[in-house]
Amino acid sequence: MSLANNLSTSMISSSSSAFLAPTSFNARTRSVSVPLKSLNIVKCVATPQEQQIAYKTKVSRNANIAKLQAGYLFPEVARRRAAHLLKYPNAQVISLGIGDTTEPIPDVITSAMAKRSHALSTLEGYSGYGAEQGEKAVRAALASTFYGNLGIEEEDIFVSDGAKCDISRLQVVFGSNVTMAVQDPSYPAYVDSSVIMGQTGQFQKDVEKYANIEYMRCTPENGFFPDLSTVARTDIIFFCSPNNPTGAAATREQLTRLVQFAKDNGSIIVYDSAYALYMSDENPRSIFEIPGAKEVAIETASFSKYAGFTGVRLGWTVVPKQLLFSDGFPVAKDFNRIVCTCFNGASNISQAGGLACLSPEGLEAMQEVIGFYKENTKIIVETFNSLGFKVYGGQNAPYVWVHFPGRNSWDVFSEILEKTHIVTTPGSGFGPGGEGFIRVSAFGHRENVLEACRRFKQLYN
């Protein structure tokens, strides 16, 4: 199986080390534009001779991208991991950082994908362009599996290549003239895509927030649900539950308040339900379980953490037909237009896999894999509890949110990495509300999780 060997994943993207934060480029760019006669002054900056007279186009850099502070969080974590491996080439590094699935995909699902692949070589089985909104069978299966009694129909569902991509497509739908709110801490793609889209002002270093974004603080003190009475109105509210990174799952009562808040303000909730099947408690798994939500919410979801499809790429977004812009225009129509123009459908092979996931056998198999990661989560929670840490999450999501009061989270990240060769994710990467926390992800082979916990115990005993 030489191809499989060749196609080894690199969590460390080949280019990640080259793509440093923009600030580290300022010196180079300044020296590039400095006139030749002043070169002596900037000799301290090592710039290749040819760079100094390098041709530049006259196209201005997108000012929005220039606002971004550093690389996207997870490539940054990957970079640190790579640097660590260079330092300690023999270290048995355990990755509990990036939430990357590790367990094989159940046979029933991969067989379906293999079958579809083979079929593409036959006259009867070959298919070209699929509907941009997704294959009918997949949309129907998603509707009946996840939204059966909730009045969400096949045509409200748009199949995608993943929630991360859908988040950006939603931003393209909304445009630059909307305001948004996020939980703080939150999955970084909401904020970053907002910056790229031009919805925000500059990053304010003193508070570590972008101007024009409403950050809804979620802490142990408020049960990781924002105090909506202190939240200003925004057009869009990103809300992830079960939450990445805190693991908190909003209750029915909380979501009812959220929906009411959105209704009162005429806002749109973008509800990220990527971890819904990790729910242990009786909390809602879909925002559409809340009455009235169809008029105020979009829901995005993914096969990544359910079926180990992080590399296969498949997700979906629900835009109810009842959701209207202020002039009455249906949001779904604009989303459809974006999907038809800026996208060309998820891979047909991935969709075949998705359909298999939603068969009774597939659903059962997925639950088993999810159960495996949930057991990992339990082990990690117990470990940190036993060490006397304040531990959050882990009950309804594959993330454990550990409090290190008064400490800088990148420092804790580095300490853990240096002393135990375990990669985690520093809480501040998810927003200022994450400072003082570390996110430990529960994706990993059981023996690695157990070994990691042994090392944590050694470090913190």
Next chain:
Amino acid sequence: MYKLSACCSMSCGISLPPKMILASLRGHKQGNGRCTNVPRNVNLEKLQNNYLFPEISKRELQHLEKYPNAKVISLGIGDTTEPIPEQISLSMANYAHALSTAEGYRGYGAEQGNQVLRKAIAETFYKDVAIKDTEVFVSDGAQCDISRLQLLLGSKVTIAVQDPSFPAYIDSSVIIGQAGDFQDKTGKYQNIEYMQLGPQNNFFPNLTITPRTDIIFFCSPNNPTGHAATRKQLQQLVEFARDNGSIIIFDSAYATYVSDDSPKSIFEIPGAKEVAIEISSFSKFAGFTGVRLGWTVVPEELLFSGGFPVIHDFNRIVCTCFNGASNISQAGGLACLSSEGFQAIRAVIDYYKENARILVDTFASLGLEVYGGVNAPYVWVHFPGSKSWNVFAEILEKTHIITVPGSGFGPGGAEYIRISAFGRRERIIEASWRLEKLFSMGKSPLLTV
């Protein structure tokens, strides 16, 4: 920011533009339900119609409803029809099976694409022009890359497109906010520079009269005209870009259809690395229209006006707004680039090219002005004095053949019809026969001009 205590009332007035018909929303009652207070994106309001190809699909469906027994032949949307060569689908199947094993399972891939695949793309297509694997970004297709490039560039750049051109360049430009308002009189968006192409200028724009724009979208071999720019023409284009400090976005999705010695990559032109990005796709190359795989080349030498490398920002977009092409599709891509895989794909490309030749011959023998079909799988037929949607409708009504009206590609396509050469050979032959019947002996009113 302030808190609003009331949402809008039930009777929010909806006046949907009449052109905005969307079948999937049938049953939605106007004025029913409550509106949010979120304003619609004004850029999306500027779009004139639905995206072109779903419109064509819709017409096909309507036609089938009218004539349920008609044997419709689709030469409209350029959708591949021939099966993918076995060794390629086999490698995808094997990769899928491997995902069920401990050794073969893979999670997130690098957002920029699998390293081995990036290398293979660089070596297969850019060997002689020294493009590095680190400059190749694997994607889920050129259409998606076009929009990611627009996100990269932002709303404040100006663009030029060929006229006619693949509609995604203009539509994505409107969506991102670059294009200004649509002007009914000219059929053009205010801020977009339309570089007219036609037989009169050998399907290459007159650059001496083209104003400067930041970005120039250029597709060669061209969709829809089928024209492949010559080396000399591309040298002029690169020089024009250099003089103006512009960036060319070169769409080479049909490069493997080139029959003569026209350049297959913009980077064959010296100096191009400092002024161009190239996008490409496995769709028409390998029949991957549904599998979804493509790539974009951003040379390290390409710099914004302040000296910042474009590749860094594109990487940021790819890492933030995307999560990599499907690993199974990438396995397929790698198989496509093996020597046996490539050879097998060549045979399929030749099959489509033979289709194109048959169609060109058909139209030529009818005395119609026909272009393209030699370096691209599209045939571009001129019906002087006509309106292309009328020609489209006439052909559909009388021969049950779907084509694409040229005006869907811009005002420069107004009198043209695009016929795509993707199809089973028997259907191409059948289509040719039906077209001969329609157009011979002056039977069609379209030929009375």
